Amino acid sequence: MTMTPDTLIPTKPVAVTVPPRPDHPPIIRAENLSVRYGDHRAFDQVTWTIARGRITALIGPSGCGKTSFLTCLNRLADLVPRCSVAGTLDIDGMDVLSAATDVIALRRRVGMIFQKPNPFPVSIRRNIALPLLDHRLCDRRTVDDHIERTLRAVGLWGEVKDRLNQSAFCLSGGQQQRLCLARALALKPDILLLDEPCSALDPISSGVVEDLIVSLRGRYTVVIVTHNLAQAKRIADDAAFFWLDGGAGRLIEHGPCRSVFENPAHPLTRAYIHGARG
Amino acid sequence: MHDQAISWHAAWPAPRLSARRNPDRFIAITAWLGAIAVTTVFFWIVVDLIRLGGAQLTPAFITNAPTSAGRAGGIGSVLVSTALILGVCLAVSAPLGIATAILLAEFTREGNRYCTAIRRSLDTLAGVPSIVFGLFGYAFFCVYLRMGFSILSGGLTLACMVLPILTRTAEQGLRSVPDEYRYAAAAVGMTRTQTLRQLLLPAAMPGLVAGVVLGVGRALAETAALLYTSGYADRMPSSLADSGRSLSIHIYDLAMNVPGGEPNAYATALVLVGLLIAINATAVWLGERWTHRKLSTA
Amino acid sequence: MSRSRTDRWLLVGLRASGAVTGAVVLLVIAFLLIESWPASRHVGLSRWITDPSWYPTSSAADGRFNLVPMLWGTLAAAGIAVALATPLALLSAVFCRFYAPPTIARFYRRMIQLLAGIPSVVYGLWGLTALVPLIQHFRPPGTSLLAGAAVLTLMILPTIALLADAALANVPGDHLRAAAAAGLSRPGTIRGVVFPAARAGIFTGILLGTGRAIGETMAVLMVCGNIVQTPTSLFDPIRTLTANIALEMAYAMGDHRSALFVSGLALMAIVIALVAMADRIGRGYAYA
Ligand SMILES: Nc1ncnc2c1ncn2[C@@H]1O[C@H](COP(=O)(O)OP(=O)(O)OP(=O)(O)O)[C@@H](O)[C@H]1O
Ligand SMILES: [Mg+2]
Numbered sequence: 001m002t003m004t005p006d007t008l009i010p011t012k013p014v015a016v017t018v019p020p021r022p023d024h025p026p027i028i029r030a031e032n033l034s035v036r037y038g039d040h041r042a043f044d045q046v047t048w049t050i051a052r053g054r055i056t057a058l059i060g061p062s063g064c065g066k067t068s069f070l071t072c073l074n075r076l077a078d079l080v081p082r083c084s085v086a087g088t089l090d091i092d093g094m095d096v097l098s099a100a101t102d103v104i105a106l107r108r109r110v111g112m113i114f115q116k117p118n119p120f121p122v123s124i125r126r127n128i129a130l131p132l133l134d135h136r137l138c139d140r141r142t143v144d145d146h147i148e149r150t151l152r153a154v155g156l157w158g159e160v161k162d163r164l165n166q167s168a169f170c171l172s173g174g175q176q177q178r179l180c181l182a183r184a185l186a187l188k189p190d191i192l193l194l195d196e197p198c199s200a201l202d203p204i205s206s207g208v209v210e211d212l213i214v215s216l217r218g219r220y221t222v223v224i225v226t227h228n229l230a231q232a233k234r235i236a237d238d239a240a241f242f243w244l245d246g247g248a249g250r251l252i253e254h255g256p257c258r259s260v261f262e263n264p265a266h267p268l269t270r271a272y273i274h275g276a277r278g
Numbered sequence: 279m280h281d282q283a284i285s286w287h288a289a290w291p292a293p294r295l296s297a298r299r300n301p302d303r304f305i306a307i308t309a310w311l312g313a314i315a316v317t318t319v320f321f322w323i324v325v326d327l328i329r330l331g332g333a334q335l336t337p338a339f340i341t342n343a344p345t346s347a348g349r350a351g352g353i354g355s356v357l358v359s360t361a362l363i364l365g366v367c368l369a370v371s372a373p374l375g376i377a378t379a380i381l382l383a384e385f386t387r388e389g390n391r392y393c394t395a396i397r398r399s400l401d402t403l404a405g406v407p408s409i410v411f412g413l414f415g416y417a418f419f420c421v422y423l424r425m426g427f428s429i430l431s432g433g434l435t436l437a438c439m440v441l442p443i444l445t446r447t448a449e450q451g452l453r454s455v456p457d458e459y460r461y462a463a464a465a466v467g468m469t470r471t472q473t474l475r476q477l478l479l480p481a482a483m484p485g486l487v488a489g490v491v492l493g494v495g496r497a498l499a500e501t502a503a504l505l506y507t508s509g510y511a512d513r514m515p516s517s518l519a520d521s522g523r524s525l526s527i528h529i530y531d532l533a534m535n536v537p538g539g540e541p542n543a544y545a546t547a548l549v550l551v552g553l554l555i556a557i558n559a560t561a562v563w564l565g566e567r568w569t570h571r572k573l574s575t576a
Numbered sequence: 577m578s579r580s581r582t583d584r585w586l587l588v589g590l591r592a593s594g595a596v597t598g599a600v601v602l603l604v605i606a607f608l609l610i611e612s613w614p615a616s617r618h619v620g621l622s623r624w625i626t627d628p629s630w631y632p633t634s635s636a637a638d639g640r641f642n643l644v645p646m647l648w649g650t651l652a653a654a655g656i657a658v659a660l661a662t663p664l665a666l667l668s669a670v671f672c673r674f675y676a677p678p679t680i681a682r683f684y685r686r687m688i689q690l691l692a693g694i695p696s697v698v699y700g701l702w703g704l705t706a707l708v709p710l711i712q713h714f715r716p717p718g719t720s721l722l723a724g725a726a727v728l729t730l731m732i733l734p735t736i737a738l739l740a741d742a743a744l745a746n747v748p749g750d751h752l753r754a755a756a757a758a759g760l761s762r763p764g765t766i767r768g769v770v771f772p773a774a775r776a777g778i779f780t781g782i783l784l785g786t787g788r789a790i791g792e793t794m795a796v797l798m799v800c801g802n803i804v805q806t807p808t809s810l811f812d813p814i815r816t817l818t819a820n821i822a823l824e825m826a827y828a829m830g831d832h833r834s835a836l837f838v839s840g841l842a843l844m845a846i847v848i849a850l851v852a853m854a855d856r857i858g859r860g861y862a863y864a
Contacts, residue, residue: 074757076753076756076757078285078288078289079284079285079288079289079752079753079756080284080285081284081285081288099291102291103290103291103759104290104759104760104761105759106759107756107757107758107759108759111757111758112757114750114753114754114757116750118750118751118753118754119754120751120754120755120768120769120772121751121769121772121773122768122769122772126768130758130760130764130768130769131758131759131760131764133764134759134760134761134764134768135759180754183758184757184758187758187759284749284752284753286673286674286752287674287676287677287678289752289756289762289765290761290762301761301763302761302762302763304763305670305675305762305763305766306675308667309667309668309670309671309674309675309676310671310675312663312664312667312668312671313667313668313671313676313684315664316664316668316687316688316691316733317684317687319730320687320690320691322706323694323702323706326702326705326706327698327702330705373593374593374596374597375597377589377590377593377594378590378593378594378597380590381590381591381593381594382594385587385590392591392594393594395598396594396597396598399597399598399599399600399601399602400597400598400601401851401855402601402848402851403600403601403604404851405787405791405847405848405850405851406601406604406791406844406847406848407787407790407791407792407793407818407843407844407847408791408793409791409793409818409821409822409840409843410604410608410791410840410843410844411604412821412822412825413608413611413821413825413836413837413840414603414604414607414608416825417607417608417610417611417837418603418607422607438600438604441597441600445597469580469582469583470583470586471582471583471586474586495693498695499693499695499696499697500695501695501696501697501793501794502696502793502794502818502822505822505825506825506826526695526697526794527697529697529698529701530697530700530701530794530798533700533701533704533705533798534704534797534798540701540705543701544701544705547697547698547701550695550698551693551694551695551698554693554694554695555690555693558689558690558693
């Protein structure tokens with residue numbers, strides 16, 4: 001029998017798993033997590049833990065359910081009509097999928113950045129002030145300090161300090177993306193979900209944002225989806241590989257970044273990383 | 279990225295009614311109260327219309343001529359006048375509006391000065407208060423063109439009034455026809471006249487009809503513009519040069535000038551509202567057919 | 577070639593129709609100007625506001641031509657109506673989009689569409705027979721500024737609500753996703769993200785509603801009492817500029833008739849300014 005990549009896919013893929021190491025305690029635990037849009041399965045039966053304080057890269061071909069996975073973590077999937085999530089998902093002891101979960105508190109703790117920068121249609125200042133005030137994280141007197149501190153943290157302060165009252169749409173794409181990052185960081189989240197944060201940016205802006213992400217290591221748990229394998233290799237501590245199998249995405253392999261990239265256990269991972277299919 | 283539909287209601291949990299000093303709960307309660315208030319008034323109007331007008335509304339009321347200044351009898355002649363006024367209005371506004379729509383949608387590029395001027399003037403016309411149309415119609419059709427108080431004057435005045443909505447809806451209808459039709463027609467060497475007659479107009483028909491239907495609705499609801507153009511006469515019109523009152527003027531006259539005319543005013547109002555609802559439903563149905571087509575070819 | 581000749585004739589025909597359509601508004605303005613010319617010449621400019629009262633006669637010399645009380649009547653009725661209808665309409669739109677379960681929202685929207693379709697003369701009839709007696713019960717005579725403002729509120733509420741609802745529906749999904757991802761509460765999202773994004777459409781709705789309230793004739797004619805006076809209380813009967821035209825055109829002659837055209841011209845100017853403003857806002861603030 002010839003070994004075409006298709007025949008490599010076991011009917012029930014066995015995730016090649018490295019057990020979490022004691023020095024990297026898990027913060028996100030998913031068990032048999034599945035997402036469907038109507039009858040269409042986005043991904044199926046994902047069982048996985050993500051370690052606290054580390055940068056985890058999610059890679060895989062288009063349509064394998066990476067974005068869908070991220071939107072489970074902050075319950076943004078609720079917004080999609082006919083989307084249903086099954087399985088268990090636990091973030092730091094919180095049962096995310098339970099109806100009783102306070103989604104607003106959850107979303108404060110789990111920030112998200114999208115592929116296309118999406119600042120609010122208000123001024124730069126209000127972009128940061130709005131979530132801060134809405135979550136009552138500060139009052140009107142101290143909000144300006146918070147704004148300055150947050151904008152400094154993403155290196156935007158020098159560029160925008162004279163035009164804080166202008167519309168956020170006056171900024172360049174890269175600046176907008178950093179503003180979105182600042183908006184998320186202002187809420188002091190535990191986890192940041194980044195969905196292809198650099199793919200709409202030019203190489204320079206992309207580099208700036210990438211450096212920012214690296215600077216978050218240790219203080220935040222970062223889950224980043226990227227199609228740029230070199231970027232994943234550069235910045236991630238851990239990596240996970242999703243693959244489209246039988247119409248639904250599956251988690252094929254996950255583990256420390258180095259082992260996934262340099263010594264992949266699963267032939268599909270190896271094929272994907274070497275650009276055989278992708 | 280495609281902009282996917284969002285289910286707005288699922289984005290947040292239901293407001294917790296127990297939480298105190300919670301803005302979400304406050305807005306939820308206010309919004310429900312406001313909606314209940316509006317709904318109450320709506321049903322108040324509907325119930326009054328049916329309660330006060332329903333009893334008189336018999337087949338005879340529709341066909342008989344009004345007697346005793348409208349207190350008794352029916353609305354037969356009024357319906358005929360209304361139909362004639364609408365007929366005149368449509369006979370003028372539909373060809374003019376649709377031709378203008380074709381010009382705007384098919385024969386000119388965005389930013390053409392001539393078309394910008396037409397658009398601007400239509401927008402202005404759309405804002406003119408109806409009583410001002412009445413003044414204009416009186417001065418122009420009745421006096422200057424010597425048509426007097428007549429169905430013709432009334433219909434022509436209404437034609438001016440409904441031109442903007444008719445043109446705009448028809449233009450949108452034409453614009454919703456996919457460009458592939460035009461490319462295909464050009465590719466097989468059809469002239470623009472043929473393309474228009476054989477492809478575009480049939481394809482845009484729901485939009486054109488929707489425009490006409492909306493125009494009819496607007497004209498049917500109108501009173502002020504007719505007061506001094508079509509006049510008050512409630513007898514059966516014998517020609518377009520006769521004065522004739524529309525349903526709306528009949529309601530006004532019965533309510534304001536005829537003591538004891540209210541029951542019949544309400545019955546007439548019921549007929550008018552019924553007609554308008556039927557007309558609007560038609561327009562909505564046509565509009566939906568067009569959006570469907572637009573989606574299925576997109 | 578005969579085929580292209582048909583095309584050329586078609587174009588000529590279409591251009592001519594377009595010219596006629598475009599000319600209608602000029603014709604309207606021209607006739608208003610011509611008809612209001614005698615009064616503007618005989619009454620002058622200042623007497624419209626300085627004359628002691630409104631007692632128009634067919635020759636300007638012995639009549640009195642103060643339009644100000646009726647202007648106040650128009651502005652008061654329209655102003656109150658806009659002030660009442662705007663919050664209710666915005667609340668309705670927010671209710672439909674954010675608070676009502678989908679089925680109720682669908683029903684409510686249909687109902688508002690029906691309200692928008694009721695002709696003004698029917699609102700007038702209902703106001704006259706349902707609202708006026710109610711007000712009369714508390715404060716005779718009942719036909720009053722309050723009755724007019726109430727009926728106008730009902731009439732413009734659907735206009736503003738439907739346009740605001742459409743504006744909310746057009747807020748890009750990206751903004752909503754961003755708001756949800758930032759964990760904004762529902763009120764925070766509405767106030768901080770949705771209203772700023774939809775404000776062009778909302779303003780347009782409010783301005784168009786205002787124009788409709790100022791230009792409305794039948795409903796106010798039927799419920800306001802039509803006494804020419806500057807209103808000092810909500811229960812005073814008033815006469816609006818539009819009602820005045822409808823009432824007096826029946827018998828006005830000479831300069832009196834011409835004076836009515838002057839007030840029509842003034843109305844048209846106000847409403848056109850509002851429409852132009854709505855148009856400007858609609859284009860200027862729209863976020864791509
Ligand atoms: N809102 C939605 N409604 C219906 N189906 C959806 C929706 N969003 C995603 N899907 C489907 O779910 C599957 C997974 O999509 P998802 O966006 O999670 O993929 P992805 O891995 O993020 O892809 P990409 O790399 O292109 O971003 C796809 O088949 C997609 O068509
Ligand atoms: Mg994606």
